[in-house]
Each structure stands twice: as structure tokens, then as C-alpha cells.
Amino acid sequence: MKKKTLALALALLMLLSMLAGCTQPQNEGPSKDPAPQNSTSGGGDSEEEITLHYWTHVETPWNVSNDKMVEAFQKEYPNIKIEVEAYPYDEFEQKVQTSLLSKSGGADIYELWGGWAYEFAPTGVFSPVPDDLLQDLLDDCYDPVLGAFEHEGKYYGVPMEFNAEYGGMLVNKPYFEEHNLAYPTTWDEMIDLATEHSVSKNGIFSMRGFDFISFDSVPYTWLAMILSSGGSYLDGDTFNFDTPIAKETLQKLVDYVKVNKVTSIDGLAGSDLENHHWLFLGETLMAPRGMWTVPVGEEEYDLTYDKEFSYVSIPFYGSEKRWAAETGWGLAVNANSDYTDAAWKFISFFMRPENLRQANIDRGQIPPRKSVAHDPAFVEAVPYAQPILDVLDGASWIGPINTDVLKEAICNMFADIVQNDTPIDDAIAKLNQDIQ
Amino acid sequence: MKNNRFVYTILTPVFICLLVFKVLPILIGFGISLFDYNPLMEENTFVGFDNFKALLGDEVFLASLKNTVVFVVVTVTLNVTFSLLIAQFISMMRSNKMRSLMRAIFFMPVVAPLAASSMVWKSMYANKYGLFNNILNFFGLPGQNWLGDKNWVMPAIILFSIWADIGYNIIIFSAGIDGIPGEFTEAAAIDGAGPFRRFFSVTLPLLARTTAFIIPMTLISHFQMFAQFEIMTRSAGSTAGGPNNSGMVLTLEIYKEAFKYKNMGYASAIAVVLFAVIMIVTVVSRRTNRVDWEY
Secondary structure (H helix, E strand, C coil): CHHHHHHHHHHHHHHHHHHHHHCCCCCCCCCCCCCCCCCCCCCCCCCCCEEEEEEEECCHHHHHHHHHHHHHHHHHCCCEEEEEEEECHHHHHHHHHHHHHHCCCCCCEEEEEHHHHHHHHHHCCECCCCHHHHHHHHHHECHHHCHHHEECCEECCEECCECCCCCEEEECHHHHHHCCCCCCCCHHHHHHHHHHHCEEECCEEEEEEECCCCCCHHHHHHHHHHHHCCCCCEECCEECCCCHHHHHHHHHHHHHHHCCCCCCHHHHCCCCCCHHHHHHCCCEEEEECCCCHHHHHHHCCCCCECCCEEEEECCCCCCCCCEEECCCEEEEEECCCCCHHHHHHHHHHHHCHHHHHHHHHHHCCECCEHHHHCCHHHHHHCHHHHHHHCCHHHEEECCCCCHHHHHHHHHHHHHHHHHHCCCHHHHHHHHHHHCC | CHHHHHHHHHHHHHHHHHHHHHHHHHHHHHHHCCEECCCCCCCCEECCCHHHHHHHCCHHHHHHHHHHHHHHHHHHHHHHHHHHHHHHHHHCCCCHHHHHHHHHHHHHHHHCCHHHHHHHHHHHCCCCCCHHHHHHHHCCCCCCCCCCCHHHHHHHHHHHHHHHHHHHHHHHHHHHHHCCCHHHHHHHHHCCCCHHHHHHHHHHHHCHHHHHHHHHHHHHHHHCCCHHHHHHCCCCCCCCCCHHHCCCCHHHHHHHHHHHCCCHHHHHHHHHHHHHHHHHHHHHHHHHCCCCCCC
16 A cells, blocks of 8 residues: 555656646746836836846857957946857757747847858848948948848848958968978969878878868868859859859869879868868868968967968969858847847947957957958957958858858769769769759 | 556556657657748648658668668678677676676677767777778778778778677677576487587577567667767768768758758658658568567
8 A cells, every 4th residue: 555655656746747847937038037128129228137148159269258248248238137158069050949949948149150040031030130230231341241141131140250261271381491382372383382292191191282171171162263263153043053164173173182182082071170180280281271270270289370380371273362251150139039129239239340359359250340350450469360351352152052051062072073983064963953 | 446546547647758758749740741841930831742752852861761771781680690699609608707797898888878989989980090090001901981981981880880789689688598498408418419509499499589579679779870870970070971971871861951951841751751661670570570489
């Protein structure tokens, strides 16, 4: 009898805990503080205390910069408290997506990658950028930084950076000095140099002359080759790589791997390290990468910039300095937030040129605003930005697509050609089909 | 009657749990597979069986289906064969301590989280500085791009999966072998049967109940394997799947379609196919291995 009573009690306990688990907590939505609200869009103008939740990803320089920004904002708006919540990058996209799906939980302010923003923008999960801020940004920002936030004439996020994966390259400075070499100024010089100094045995490289093999570098190098040659891969809003220039440049890239042997395909097939890591390990001579890799070399590898590695301009393949860029990291406001006005107030504060400049300096990013990019104070603080700043005007938005899909399709195609000798025509036909 | 009430009370929470967390998601998953479903959209279009029709022309899905079947057939066959042989080998040891030690050694990889051991093995497969290539180089042989060459990806993952999972079946087979009354093998020995004959004619048939449990369970778990494919076929900064989708399996394809491309209707259709495949294989396996005797 005792046993039965105990079992019965346990069963009831299980049932109750299950029901409790299935019940949604009442205060799960963004910023549902007990404080009374004056308006549905909560501007934070009155003296009411409100709390905004700001989601970002874990990256030390970013987190320090965010803390500084929040502290400065709260001095100006003492009644608006901002709680920054940082999540590991690997789970950040899922976290953002899941919270937006639930429509009731999540943050008031999201840090957002442009590639995700492109898919979220049409769904109505984000609040549109207020007109005054939008006009300011349209007047002062480069085109690529806004592209993915736009949907049917409205913008659903603002850019924190200009994501440039082309325009500059990391170089192995000690190797150049040791061999008395000058940094290349033309494309042909660069390939000759890379070919001459690449060393491999049985396909295993001890020195990659020009390592353009990574998930970002292959697509951006190819697109820049097409654009700088006067070509295009866009017919209006449709991607089309079935052009003579696209085929010619693709063949060149394949030859660099198979004939010139300046690098291996490992970066797309099997390797756990991206191309900039091999350079920091001293096993690569040149690697086209975004400027964000410079702090990686300094912090993760404890290398000294301009001594153990450097960042210089990459020569263009064609005669024009044209290249493609995607919309990088930005900020967006949850349309379901109770405090959208207050959230936009924080973002407007963030986007003020002097605040944005400091954030870009702290994070090692290229500024999305022209006024900040050309501000001497920025150039002085981030000298390695110069190679990219020099070519910013030649950048165009990559186009209307989830860039992860495009990059994956291009990388798969490239690996397929290199590993399986797939004819260029067939590979491009498949690429066009994959991205439609 | 009083007893019945007690049984119902005890079982109700369990059945509710099963219903809510097992049956309902399967039904909802099937329902979603009939829609062009993106949870971010206000409206999702009903497309009937279009998602299933699209699967037939999807090269990546067909490659994943083929890879899944190859992986399951090869890995389960090798797993069951080797675990049985190793269990028999262990049971032949005279020292109890030695038997326990061997079981513990083989069981250790099962205890380690699959994701963690996948990371370790990935570094062992690395082109440069990887253990396997270092061994090959030591003997003057060229290294291989184990996880970057489409011909090596699946063998590399199969080898890892066998290492990671074989310990569980060894323990079950060992228990089965230990449970066979000694009189049978002793009688066979008196009749002149050697060790091989005793194994194939006595031990193996009497292990039929254990085998009938192990085969479907191993099949089900291998159809659902995900972590090693996600981790070992992912190149730096890239998405998983391996060169030419040589490491793409159905579970990985479901994850990619659902969470990367947000095609949740399509992903659900693939999940329904996987569910059907597992169901069919399990039923066939159970019927084939049916045992209606006891000792």
C-alpha cells in the first residue's frame, strides 16, 4: 500500500512537471518589464524605466565595444536600460531564428548578418527603419551595406560595417623580406610570384603562394575578376554566370590550382583551417581576405602586425577596380517589441558618426558610412584599413540572394571542377540552376 | 478494478508524454511536409505531395539517400560481425579481470560524446599533421585527403562510426554469450566439435534472440546518425556535406534544408521518407530475425 501511494504521488508529480513544462511563461516576450507603459511603441521619452534586450554574438572586441556603447547611451538616456546578451556564434543564427519564429520571445534589438536579413526582411519580423535615420543612411552609406536590408522600398535594418572580403590581402612579411621580394602591383606579377614560391610534396603544401581557397575567398576573388574585367554576373535581379568572361576567369582560377599549383583545394575539402590561418602559421605567402582577419592574427596567434605579417592592396585581374561585397553585420529591431521607438533610439545613437567610428575602430571594421570611412581619425587608428578604403568606391552589392547559398554553390562548383575535371560549361550551367 | 485504476494512473503521464513528445511531432512533421512551409511567413501554401515529387528530381537528396543506405549497410554489417567476434573472443578469456578490462576498453568510446570524438578523429584525419597521414608518411607512403577526397570521405566516417559504436554491441553480445548454458558447448565438445564448429553450430544459433534485438536497434541508430557527418564533412568556414556531397546523408540534408535554407516543408518531406525507410527496414529485420523458441 505504501509503495502504491508513493508511486501514485510520483506519477502525479511527473504529470504536474510535464504540464508546467508545457506552459509558456507569461514574461517571455521582449522587455515585458513590470513598469507601466505610456504607449504601445514605448519611446522611453517619459521618465518610465524600461529595459531593452540586445542580442549579439560572442567576440571579445565586439563585446567590449558594445559595453562601451551601452554605457554611453545610458548616460544620455538614463531611463532606458540595455541588457546585452552575447551568444556563441555557432548557435547565434539558430537562436535569432528560433526567437523570431516564436513571435513572442527574443530580443528587442538584434545584431544581424546581412545574409540572414535578406530572408527575414520580407517576413515582417523586423520594424522598418524610421524615416529620419533612413534618409541619413541613404545619403551617407555605401550601396553594398544596405542592399540586403531592403524589401519593396522599405529597410529593415541598419549596417554596422562595410563587409569587404576583397580589396586587400594578408602577406607573409618575413618571407618577403627574407627573399628580398616586393609586394606585387599587378595580377600577373602576383601569380608569377605565387607560382615561383609555392612548395608542395604529394599534394601537401609547405608554402602556398596565393591561397584563395576558402568559403569566402573563392567566390569574392572570382566575382572581382569578372567585374574588374568589365563583365557582370547579374541580369537585372537574376544571376547568370554563363558569360565568356565568367568562364575565362573561372578557368584561370582552376589553372592556378591545377597547373600553377599555388594552393590546394583542401580549404574547401577537408581542411579545418581557413586560408588566413595558414598564413599566420607561416605556410602561405599571400591570401586575399577581409580586414577583419588582422585582429585574428594579432589576438589568436599573438603576431605583431607589420612585422610578422602585413595587409596590403591586392592587384585587380582586369583594368577596372570593381568588386562585389555583401551586406555585413547590422542592427535590427524586433517588430514585436513593446519598445520599438526606444530600440531605434539606441540604434540611432549607435549610428551617429562619432559613435560608429569608435565602434568600427574597436572591432576592426570598415565603416559603412562614407563620412566615417574618410575620417582621418579612423584611418589613423586603423592604418591597415587603407588598402580597402582606397577601393571602396568600386564595390557593388553582390545581388539579391542569400549569400550563403551563392557562396556554397560557387565553392561546390569550383571543387567539382578541380577534383573531377568537370567541364567549365557544365559546371556553370549547374551553378546557374542551383542558385535560381 | 482497484488495480486497474492504479495502473491507469501510473501509465497516463507516460502515455501523455509519448503522445505529446513522440507521436504528435511525427504527425505534425507529416502535415508540414504537405506545405511550402517557412515559419517566418504569415501564410504557408498547401502544396500536397509536391515536396515528395520534387525529391525524385533532387540530386542532393538522391545522393544523401544512396550515402545513407551505403553507410548503414556497411557499418551495421561490420559492426555486428566484429562486435560478435570480439564478444566471443572476450568470453573465451579465462581471467574475469581480463574480460572486464577488455569490455571496459571497448565500451569507452561509447561513453565519449560523439561530437567530441568526431572532432578528435577529424584532427587525426587532417591532411597535414594528421595521425593517419603521419603513419603513412613514416612508411614512405603518400598521405591521403581523407575528408576532402570524395572517394575517402565515407570509408573514413565508417571507420570512425564503427570505433565509436561497437562497444555497445560487444556488451550486449557478451551478455548473450554468457547467458548460454555451458552444457550445450560442453556436449558439443564431447561430440568432437572444435571451437569454430561450436561457435557456428551452437553459440551463434543460440544467440538468435540477442541478434534479433541488436540488428534492428543498430539499424535504427545508424540511420539517424548525424554528429560525425556534420562535424567531419565540414570544411573551414563552409557547410557540411563533403566534396560532391559524398558525405551527405539524410539527417544532414534535413538539417540543412530546415535550418539553413528554411525550407521546412521540404525538410519534413525528407524526414517522412527517412521515417518510412527506417520503419520498413525495421519491420523486415524483425520478421527475418523472428525467434519462437527458448531454452
